[in-house]
Structures are given as C-alpha cells and as structure tokens.
Amino acid sequence: MNILLRSWSAYTRITLRWPGLAAIVPFIPVIALWVAVTESGIFPRAFLPGPVEVSKAFFTLTYKGILPDYLQDSLLRLITGAAVGMTLGIPLGILIGTSKWARRITWPILLFFQAIGDIAWLPILLIWFGFGLTTMTFVIVYTVLFPVVLNTVLGVESVPLDLARAARSLGASRARVLWEVTLPGALPNIITGLRNGLGYGWRALIAVEIIVGTSGIGFMMFDARRAGSVVEILLGMIILGLLWYIVDAWILAPIERATGQRWGLVTS
C-alpha cells in the first residue's frame, strides 16, 4: 500500500516537472497489451502486426515520402475547411445571437441542415463536383460550420446584459459593443465550437478521403486494405489519434488557458 502511494506521489511530481510524460505514460499498458496479444500468437501476424512492424512501416513510408505527403494533404484540407468554416460561422453566429429576427428565421433551417450529416451530402456532391477537392472542402466546411455557429450563438447569449449596458453607458456605440463585449464574451464558447467542429471535421475528412480520396491518411488506410496491409491501416489509425492529441494539447488547450480560464469565465 505504502509503495503504491509513494510511487503515485513520485509520478505526480515527475509529471509536474515534465508534463509531456503525463501524455505518454498512460499508453505504456496499452502498448504492453498490444505486444502481449500479438506475441501470444492468437492472431496470425498478417492480421494483427505488433508495434515493431508498425514502427518499421512508419519509417519506410516516411523515408519514401509518401507519409509526409499524405499527412500534408490531409492537414491542409482540414485547415482550409476549418478556416472557411470559422470565417463563415463566427459572424453568422454573432448575427443570429444578437438579432431576435435572424434567430427566429434561421434557427429551424440550421437545425434541419445540421441533421443532414456531412457524409449524407456525399452522394449528391459527387454528382455535382465529382471526386475532387471541392467535394472534400465542402464536407469539411459543412462539418465545421454547425458546431461553430451553434456554440457562437450560445456564447453571445451567455454574455450578461449588464456588460453591454456598462459599455454603452461608457460611450461605446453598438458596433463597439459587438467588438469589445460580445465577441470576447462569447470567445470561450466559440473555442468550444471550434474544438467540436475540428473533431467532427477530422473524422469527416478521413471518411471522405476513403471514399473520394486520391491522397491523404484516409486514402492511405483504404488503399492499404486493398493491398491487404494491416500494418499501414494500423499506422493510419495511430496517426489519427496522435494528430488530434497534438491539435488539442498544443493549440486548443493553450488558447483556452489564455482566455476564458484566465478571465474566470470558465473553471479549469
């Protein structure tokens, strides 16, 4: 008991000093289990390769330049879609959140189209735009847009009335109130919307690449299936998880710490 307690406190201390470790250590038992299952020989090696084979595939594909190319393609698509989705979604959300009329008119439409999920658009998009970048971008933008709009509306509505009143009575015009009060007040929710949007967008992208793709991580995985290469499929899956962790931990979480948490708008 004593040893457990002491090792736990040591772990806490070490991860406080090197926070990166806290992200890696929990995976040790997962990988151990993986190794145990593959080594036990329950499944044939071609069905379930071990970490060593997957790492080898990682280095080979990186060396050949395929993996970096595919990764870049996927990320670019996601970034483009997210950027367009934000540029459309945040102003739209602010408009709907501040105007009773805009809200009344657009809300049913928003809910209707939100229900027609990203992938459900694919059949018609493929007829309209073919197997190309337009189709992919459309799906990503569509997926990112709704969480951003809905959360922005929520954020705008959560800004206390007294803050806008204070700004007005200090001489701010309505337009200034939008910039000085509404936007920063809604920011924590906008970030939540972005986080959800990127998460859904990332999944949608992989699905679209599998169906439409000529490149990208999703395409790599599907192509590997055709070739019967479980190693590459596993590699693709691991990359998906890793990339999301990086986006969340290195980009989204720091923004949240610097804004909403710093201002006391959200508790950490």
Add this chain to the structure above:
Amino acid sequence: MKTLTLRNLAKTYFDPYAGAHVNAVHDVSLEVEQGEFVSMVGPSGCGKTTILNMIAGFIPYSGGEILLNGKAIDGPGPERGVVFQSFALFPWKTVLDNVGFGPKMRGVPKAERDKIAYEYLALAGLSHAANRYPNELSGGMQQRVGVVRALANHPDVLLMDEPFASVDAQTRMTLQEELTRIWQERRPTVIFVTHDVPEAVFLANRVVVLSKGRVLDQVEVDLPRPRVWDDLIEDDNFKRLSSQVLHMVRSA
C-alpha cells in the same frame, strides 16, 4: 443649477404572464441639482431601479420626460455613468483597461488614458491592482473599480443601482465612507438607489422615498461632512433621520 429633471415620468409594460399592463412607475417628478447626492429608497417593487434604468437609457419610458441639462435623453450615453450591483466589469480586460474604457471610447490615446486610469485607481486606493483581472479581486475591490470606471469618464450624473448590496457588511461600510470622501473631492451629481435606509441617509444630501411607483416624500439630510460610521452610528440627528425615513418606507 438643475442637472437632471424628471417630469411626470411613467413606465407601463405588458406582462405576458398576467396578460395585463402593469404600471411600474407613474407620474414621478424630481429635480436634481448639480453636485447633489440623492438617494432613492423604497421597498422592492417600488420602481426605483426602473427609474434608474430609464435615466440610464437602458429601457424606454412610456410617459413624461427626462431632461439632462435641458435636453431630453435618448438611449444610453457617456454623460450618464452607471455603477451596477453586478459590478459589470469586463472580465477580459485588466483593471487598468476597465477604468480606461470610457476614455478609449472617446478616442483618447493609450498613454493618456492609462494616465487617467491610474489617477482614478489611486483615488480608490487600487493602484497596485492595475494589471490584475477582475476575477482576481475581491467583491469590494471590484466595485471600487466599478465606481472609478464610471467616474473616469466624467459623467454629468452618476447612477448607482444598489452598488454595495452584494458585498459583505464590513466592506460595505468602508465603501460607503470611501464614496462620501470621493464625492466630497470630486463633487459628481449622484443618484443612488438602495433599499438600505441607513445607507441612503449616510450618503445623501437628500433622500427620496418611493412607493408603488410614486414619490412618497423627500427628506433633506443636513448632517455634516466628512461622514464616518464611527461618529454617525451614535449621532442623534442621524438616528432621527434614519428612523424617520425607515417609518416612511415601512408604511409605504
């Protein structure tokens, strides 16, 4: 000189739950001199906050008029500073930027408005907190910021809506003393809404007692200044005035 005039002010609104029109304020007339400190007291529902919100321009009035320096008011404006019960500080701005917000809206350059903000923070003894965020301050300190933020904008009239209702009793007394001190130094015109009778008497030159949307009576407060609680708590004049107002409010 009259700064603020309310003439037959009335507010009627439609209550969708009751399905009827409600008269929150009817026929309130009031003159406020420049540099005067007026307290408005009354039981809850007497319309005091509604009157203040109409003067601030936050809600439209349905009858009569509100004149500031002879001109009818139209919506909120910087000549009417407001201090809120909820403090209403901008959480994403430092204390310095909160106080400098009014000057910023006037187009005062950053260096100059920082100077103004520092001057007013010093007035409230808050210079050390300039670079903190509001959520890092106690309630009492937050409301000090709220008061000087409104003052730093040089309003013609300062509207205070139960500003000390949500701080603890000891802090409240300190804030009341500080407010009278600041008022004596700067002589702003103040309308102070409260349901706390001793507070109303302690701060004001004049106490307006409201009841059911009307002015019930007015009481002049000629207590000497500076006013501090340690003296006034035992003062016969203060006790007499307080109980006089209290009886009015209780019977209202």
